[in-house]
Amino acid sequence: MLGGILLGLLVTGVGLAVAFKPYPVARFNERLDAIGSTTPWDEVEPAGWRVTLTRCTGLGFVIVGVTLLSLALGG
Numbered sequence: 543m544l545g546g547i548l549l550g551l552l553v554t555g556v557g558l559a560v561a562f563k564p565y566p567v568a569r570f571n572e573r574l575d576a577i578g579s580t581t582p583w584d585e586v587e588p589a590g591w592r593v594t595l596t597r598c599t600g601l602g603f604v605i606v607g608v609t610l611l612s613l614a615l616g617g
Contacts, residue, residue, distance in 0.1 A: 550607050550609075550611035550612075552607070553603055553607030556600075556603055557601065559600070561601050562600075564593050568595075571596070572586045
């Protein structure tokens with residue numbers, strides 16, 4: 543039960559961080575994708591759709607985290 547609560551809190555916290563600040567996460571992902579490219583990593587910027595997709599992913603993590611918390615608390 544304690545493990546489920548901690549996991550639910552962790553997943554919810556990460557999801558909230560990604561949902562409220564999606565740009566730095568999307569930029570980091572784009573920089574990882576640019577490894578091996580001729581474009582310098584500091585010039586890589588994420589597209590608008592990538593930022594929106596990252597925000598939606600964060601919201602999905604929040605939903606999963608809240609579900610885990612609900613299941614761990616027995617409700």
